[in-house]
Amino acid sequence: MLEPVCHQLFELYRSSENCLRRFTLQFLPELMWVYLRRDRHSSGCIxxxxxGIYNL
Structure with a gap:
């Protein structure tokens, strides 16, 4: 369930439209929280x- 969401957020972030990039960035605090609180093996897509966001 989490993998399609991560994939879609990354595709939105890769867009050249700033509003789509900002939409993705609004989830950054929650993504960081989930990443830091979950088991490392189960948060691979996050x-x-x-x-990916960092490297773009």
């Missing part, structure tokens, strides 16, 4: 999303 880790990939956060790394």
């Amino acid at each position: 880790e990939a999303l956060l790394l």
